[in-house]
Amino acid sequence: MTEKPETWTIRRVLDWTKGYLAEKGVENARLETEWLLSAALGLDRVGLYVNFDKPLNAEELSAVRGLVARRAKREPLQYVLGTQEFCGLDFAVTPAVLIPRHDTEVLVEEALRRAPHAATVLDIGVGSGCIAVALAKNLPDAQVWGVEQSAGAITLARQNVERHGVRVILCAGSLFEPFADQRFDLIVSNPPYIPTADLDTLQPEVREYEPRAALDGGADGLDFYRIIVPAALEHLNAGGWLMVELGIGQAEAVLGMFKQAGFTGCFTAKDLNGIDRVVGGRIP
Known part of the structure; x- marks a missing residue:
């Protein structure tokens, strides 16, 4: 039988x-x-x-x-499924990019609340394109740019831009390199901010799969802010805003950089866990 x-x-x-x-x-x-x-x-x-x-x-x-x-x-679920939701929109994700986090939605919310009439927007370190696309979706009359040095990330960001039918110009390069003489009403960034020594203590999903270049912020996690904050002064229109995401315990140091650089109206914004997640300021 x-x-x-x-x-x-x-x-x-x-x-x-x-x-x-x-x-x-x-x-x-x-x-x-x-x-x-x-x-x-x-x-x-x-x-x-x-x-x-x-x-x-x-x-x-x-x-x-x-x-x-x-x-x-321990491959992240988002990579296994190939998608992640962000600001109510569905984004394709691969190991070429950092997985969009809901904490980062605070950056988008603050940008839309404080600069609702921005006509020119720059997203530094565009990754999957989630921030740039979400802003372009909510600011349909604005021209949004995104800059990224990873070729794999730009390819994926372009797919997400096309998926959502928005206007985002993607440029290859580091930080402000492609924008020597260009100024914007709004600059946003979610730069790498994990201290180098902390990378090996992260969960396997992050440590072993997400791109290290999108995580490593140098010895104290603040390397990119030291570049972006003062450099933004040369790339913002009068009254323009700079807003950045940051890690736990970094708000005071980054806020100090904004004030030292001459930004006004400086603020911090908390995520849903009560952690200071965004710092921003305005050119007088």
Whole structure:
């Protein structure tokens, strides 16, 4: 008598995968398992539960195993799925770029609140393009530029610009290099700000997969602010704003740089966890 092959239903796969990912140190293993199965099977999360007892065929099981194996190695879920939501918009993400964080939405919110009539905008270190695209989406009459030195990041940012049908000019280069004689009403940046010595203490998802160049801010994490803040004076129109994201405990030092450079109306803004996440100031 031939032995009947094992039946793997959605419920069984979900329960097994949840335990497996939890053993591998993945937080929120249940929720992430639902996302992985949804992606592999082409269902939304409601669809998973409606089809709890549906057996998976060999092709479906293979698709699930492929995604789960990647996540079990602590590859970020966003890279496995290939997307991340930011400011209500869906962005393609790959290991060429830093994964957009919801903390960074504070930078976009402050920019829109304080410079709602900006006609010219520059995003320094454009990465996936999430900041530039979100600003362009909300400032449809503005011309937005983005500068990035990573060729892989520019390629991906261009895809995201096209995906959302906005006007963003992407330039290859470092910081203000492509804009020698250009001035803007608004300059924003989420620069690398992790102190070099702290990089090896980060979670495996960040430490082993996200681009180090987008994380490493030098010995104290402040290298890029020391360049961007004074240099922005030569690239802002009168009344123009500079706003930057920063890390935990860096607000006082960065705010001091703004004031020393001569910015007025300097402010800090907190993220949802009550951490000072953005510093900004204005040219008189």
